[in-house]
Amino acid sequence: MDATAVKQCFLELQQTIVVRLAAADGRAFRRDEWTRPQGGGGITQLIEEGGVFERAGVNFSHVHGASLPPSASAARPELAGCSFQALGVSLVLHPRNPYIPTVHMNVRCLVAEKPGASPVWWFGGGMDLTPYYPFAEDARHFHRACRDALEPFGADCYSRYKKWCDDYFYLKHRAEPRGVGGIFFDDLNEPDFATCFALVQRVGERFLPAYVPILERRQRMVYGERERAFQAYRRGRYVEFNLVYDRGTLFGLQSGGRTESILMSLPPRVEWRYDWKPEPGSPEEKLYTDFLVPKNWAD
Amino acid sequence: MDATAVKQCFLELQQTIVVRLAAADGRAFRRDEWTRPQGGGGITQLIEEGGVFERAGVNFSHVHGASLPPSASAARPELAGCSFQALGVSLVLHPRNPYIPTVHMNVRCLVAEKPGASPVWWFGGGMDLTPYYPFAEDARHFHRACRDALEPFGADCYSRYKKWCDDYFYLKHRAEPRGVGGIFFDDLNEPDFATCFALVQRVGERFLPAYVPILERRQRMVYGERERAFQAYRRGRYVEFNLVYDRGTLFGLQSGGRTESILMSLPPRVEWRYDWKPEPGSPEEKLYTDFLVPKNWAD
Numbered sequence: 001m002d003a004t005a006v007k008q009c010f011l012e013l014q015q016t017i018v019v020r021l022a023a024a025d026g027r028a029f030r031r032d033e034w035t036r037p038q039g040g041g042g043i044t045q046l047i048e049e050g051g052v053f054e055r056a057g058v059n060f061s062h063v064h065g066a067s068l069p070p071s072a073s074a075a076r077p078e079l080a081g082c083s084f085q086a087l088g089v090s091l092v093l094h095p096r097n098p099y100i101p102t103v104h105m106n107v108r109c110l111v112a113e114k115p116g117a118s119p120v121w122w123f124g125g126g127m128d129l130t131p132y133y134p135f136a137e138d139a140r141h142f143h144r145a146c147r148d149a150l151e152p153f154g155a156d157c158y159s160r161y162k163k164w165c166d167d168y169f170y171l172k173h174r175a176e177p178r179g180v181g182g183i184f185f186d187d188l189n190e191p192d193f194a195t196c197f198a199l200v201q202r203v204g205e206r207f208l209p210a211y212v213p214i215l216e217r218r219q220r221m222v223y224g225e226r227e228r229a230f231q232a233y234r235r236g237r238y239v240e241f242n243l244v245y246d247r248g249t250l251f252g253l254q255s256g257g258r259t260e261s262i263l264m265s266l267p268p269r270v271e272w273r274y275d276w277k278p279e280p281g282s283p284e285e286k287l288y289t290d291f292l293v294p295k296n297w298a299d
Numbered sequence: 300m301d302a303t304a305v306k307q308c309f310l311e312l313q314q315t316i317v318v319r320l321a322a323a324d325g326r327a328f329r330r331d332e333w334t335r336p337q338g339g340g341g342i343t344q345l346i347e348e349g350g351v352f353e354r355a356g357v358n359f360s361h362v363h364g365a366s367l368p369p370s371a372s373a374a375r376p377e378l379a380g381c382s383f384q385a386l387g388v389s390l391v392l393h394p395r396n397p398y399i400p401t402v403h404m405n406v407r408c409l410v411a412e413k414p415g416a417s418p419v420w421w422f423g424g425g426m427d428l429t430p431y432y433p434f435a436e437d438a439r440h441f442h443r444a445c446r447d448a449l450e451p452f453g454a455d456c457y458s459r460y461k462k463w464c465d466d467y468f469y470l471k472h473r474a475e476p477r478g479v480g481g482i483f484f485d486d487l488n489e490p491d492f493a494t495c496f497a498l499v500q501r502v503g504e505r506f507l508p509a510y511v512p513i514l515e516r517r518q519r520m521v522y523g524e525r526e527r528a529f530q531a532y533r534r535g536r537y538v539e540f541n542l543v544y545d546r547g548t549l550f551g552l553q554s555g556g557r558t559e560s561i562l563m564s565l566p567p568r569v570e571w572r573y574d575w576k577p578e579p580g581s582p583e584e585k586l587y588t589d590f591l592v593p594k595n596w597a598d
Contacts, residue, residue, distance in 0.1 A: 030573075032574070174558060236565070239538060240542060240562070244542050262472075269531075269568075269570050271567060271568050271569070272354075272565045272567055273567070274559055275331070275559045
């Protein structure tokens with residue numbers, strides 16, 4: 001278990017992603033280094049009102065503390081009260097053009113320790129795609145890139161993590177998935193550290209090839225008020241998911257994380273409308289009927 | 300304990316409020332009656348894109364179920380698993396003009412029952428004010444109306460419920476109160492049913508005189524893009540509070556409530572901006588320095 005190597009790898013991943021996204025956007029990322037009073041810190045990089053991204057946040061953080069927050073120890077009561085360190089890269093991109101999907105990617109490593117016991121470590125991560133005006137071609141491309149990323153780690157790895165993603169990014173109060181999914185995994189600590197680290201590393205590396213081609217395909221599509229309004233409405237679901245359900249957000253807020261970095265995942269402009277439903281036969285309805293349903297996109 | 304009388308009273312309260320607010324707005328409320336598959340139902344009344352209110356929702360609900368949701372039994376483990384009924388009126392008004400504050404009011408009655416034991420009942424409720432461009436005169440008026448509402452129920456009632464409100468409507472992750480407060484109470488079941496019911500009834504009745512004069516004072520004030528942008532930004536705090544902390548919202552979502560009615564409390568248009576701070580000496584800064592701090596507004 002080598003947290004230094006993980007840190008180095010995550011810092012490089014953040015930088016690689018930021019450089020490529022800045023080139024796509026035409027604007028540089030703002031860069032904020034911060035420290036956390038209770039221990040550790042991070043580097044927040046973001047674009048607001050960019051050429052392509054209305055808001056794009058790419059966070060690196062390495063925090064430590066005397067006691068694992070409840071959101072992290074809920075499934076592992078034996079770790080309650082352990083000291084911990086958490087390392088991660090987390091990004092959410094909110095493009096302005098409603099034809100470009102929102103995307104989220106995260107890789108993380110947690111280490112919990114208590115006196116007289118060997119450290120417990122685990123990895124988690126994943127990426128998922130949230131389109132507004134969706135294209136089957138994009139969903140397929142994204143899922144195939146996810147499958148390729150996991151290919152060296154077992155024949156059923158992608159299908160398990162794809163299902164985990166569908167289960168995790170689900171808004172129970174709406175009976176609706178957040179988007180077309182992708183992959184999600186947590187509590188990964190088998191067969192050994194090196195293999196788990198390699199998996200997470202590969203997921204991180206495959207983010208850009210999974211997303212950038214979609215962005216490039218859609219960024220010149222013409223949109224108007226109608227598409228922006230539907231995007232703003234659908235972004236409301238993103239807010240609902242992140243604030244009501246998301247473990248990473250709750251972990252961050254509970255562990256005294258840096259609020260501005262944690263909530264950078266929230267969309268820049270959002271609208272709520274009462275009991276709104278898409279018109280039958282409209283492109284907006286297609287999102288619900290053809291995309292917000294479980295599908296094997298990679299096939 | 301007479302749930303029928305409470306229901307009658309709450310239905311009348313909803314109607315009185317809706318009639319007065321419709322007159323203020325110049326538009327009628329839309330009215331949706333709904334039933335809940337697991338038992339009970341409600342009446343949702345709202346205005347969207349009205350003359351004064353960008354969104355105004357006034358809900359009545361009477362729901363029952365086989366098992367009290369965790370958000371309601373957390374503080375009363377002896378009631379876990381009890382069947383329950385919950386009656387309430389809940390409103391949130393989001394005016395368009397940023398000089399008119401957002402306001403929330405709620406009265407509720409819960410009854411929990413299990414075989415072989417007498418029913419346990421309690422009341423809760425309150426109202427609180429969330430200004431964007433605040434006026435001390437408005438905060439004072441609102442708090443004095445709250446104090447008057449509670450005046451027959453003991454000399455220290457207002458000050459206890461005022462503090463409870465300050466404690467409850469607090470965003471820990473921002474270290475910031477939601478607004479200038481008001482009153483909040485829960486688990487009210489002493490000295491007897493009649494007194495508690497009378498208190499809740501009076502709180503409900505005093506909502507209109509607490510809020511409408513503020514609305515009337517501010518509704519013709521001229522505002523522009525700057526004020527709307529700050530309002531949209533501050534509304535983000537309202538979303539954060541309601542989705543991360545609010546007991547009523549969690550109760551509703553956990554008990555299989557009607558999502559569209561529960562989330563009607565969310566503002567219609569919201570913006571998040573990274574690490575935004577008001578300019579020193581600006582009217583926006585005044586909100587933080589002079590109003591988002593604990594004060595004895597009624598004095």
